[in-house]
Amino acid sequence: MEKILIIDDSVVQANYLKNILTDDYDITLAHTADDGLLHAKTGEYSLLLLDVVMPGMDGFMLLKKLQEELVTKHIPVILITTLSDTHSEERGLLLGAVDYIVKPFNPLIVRARVNTHIKLYRYRSQIEQEALVDELTQVANRRHYDQYSGKQWQQAVRLGTSFSICMFDIDKFKVYNDTYGHPAGDRVIAAVAQTVNSFLRRSTDFFARYGGEEFVAIAMGSTAKDTFDYFKKIRQAVEDLHIEHTGSVSPWVTVSVGGITVFPKRGDRYDTYLKLADGMLYDAKRLGRNQVVWANEKMVQWTERDPEAR
Numbered sequence: 001m002e003k004i005l006i007i008d009d010s011v012v013q014a015n016y017l018k019n020i021l022t023d024d025y026d027i028t029l030a031h032t033a034d035d036g037l038l039h040a041k042t043g044e045y046s047l048l049l050l051d052v053v054m055p056g057m058d059g060f061m062l063l064k065k066l067q068e069e070l071v072t073k074h075i076p077v078i079l080i081t082t083l084s085d086t087h088s089e090e091r092g093l094l095l096g097a098v099d100y101i102v103k104p105f106n107p108l109i110v111r112a113r114v115n116t117h118i119k120l121y122r123y124r125s126q127i128e129q130e131a132l133v134d135e136l137t138q139v140a141n142r143r144h145y146d147q148y149s150g151k152q153w154q155q156a157v158r159l160g161t162s163f164s165i166c167m168f169d170i171d172k173f174k175v176y177n178d179t180y181g182h183p184a185g186d187r188v189i190a191a192v193a194q195t196v197n198s199f200l201r202r203s204t205d206f207f208a209r210y211g212g213e214e215f216v217a218i219a220m221g222s223t224a225k226d227t228f229d230y231f232k233k234i235r236q237a238v239e240d241l242h243i244e245h246t247g248s249v250s251p252w253v254t255v256s257v258g259g260i261t262v263f264p265k266r267g268d269r270y271d272t273y274l275k276l277a278d279g280m281l282y283d284a285k286r287l288g289r290n291q292v293v294w295a296n297e298k299m300v301q302w303t304e305r306d307p308e309a310r
Contacts, residue, residue, distance in 0.1 A: 001026045002118050003044050007036030007062070008051035008080065013103070017049060017080070020107045021114060033057035043071045046121045047114065049101070052081035052092070060095060067096045076117050080105075136186055137193035140208035145216055148206055152218055153270040156263075161220055164227045165273055166259035167281040168196065168215040171289040175247035188253055189213055192238055196255075199234045216274075217259075224261035224296035231257050232292050232304055239290065254290035256281060262297040 003026045008014040011031060018027045030036035033054055040048060048066070052059035059079055066072040076098040081088065089100055099113055132144035140148070156163040170176070170192055177185040193209060196217070200207045204220040219227055235257050243253040258280030262273055276295065283303070284293040291304040
């Protein structure tokens with residue numbers, strides 16, 4: 001059920017709106033602009049109904065704040081008001097409102113307009129989601145990764161937590177394509193992606209297709225050694241698919257994996273550590289492929305084929 005937030009200082013008016021919509025939607029009420037802003041920042045809502053005339057911060061001021069917040073700027077807002085002059089309507093629409101509902105409420109009009117904007121929100125959300133998914137593998141695509149990685153890096157800086165960047169590459173993939181054909185190569189890319197993705201299910205994990213047969217993963221909150229050990233299991237899971245590849249380092253399709261775990265600080269650049277993770281991937285391939293090479297922030301390196309790293 002879609003969630004709608006009603007922000008209105010009038011308890012009577014807010015409850016009346018809630019009663020009109022409550023059969024079809026999950027309704028939350030807020031009776032001050034500040035309380036409404038806090039609720040909206042949770043990002044849980046598909047639509048906001050916002051009263052224009054409120055004490056202190058009025059609806060226009062709150063609408064401006066909502067448009068400035070990354071989490072709330074895309075939530076559609078319908079203004080509710082007794083103001084029927086065109087100047088007020090124009091002001092609200094210019095600030096980003098999608099529609100107006102004028103008091104006294106007509107329940108049929110309220111439901112119709114809310115239903116319309118909920119449908120538009122669902123459609124837009126679906127389109128945006130599809131734009132962030134790789135069509136072949138059904139995991140996140142490069143665009144999604146580019147949007148996500150910087151935000152998570154900054155969150156790790158704020159929280160002072162560990163941040164791991166990992167690069168994957170399917171071993172001897174060109175040889176595989178030349179031997180088995182491109183349709184088979186596409187199936188391998190999809191199978192590897194789904195296998196790796198099945199391991200990275202925590203809310204702090206992220207996995208995406210980086211391009212071609214390369215993938216990138218992000219994980220937060222674990223030590224370098226624990227992360228290294230976990231990605232060894234993931235690498236083994238790919239080999240255990242037992243997809244034939246006679247031209248590689250194993251009878252089966254395998255991946256090389258490189259990564260680094262750091263505690264990012266203010267001023268550190270994500271791209272710097274992405275290049276270091278890519279360097280670990282290069283080492284994994286240079287040392288024979290089908291293995292994980294990992295480093296911590298002091299650049300102490302573990303290689304999977306090194307007996308001391310087992």
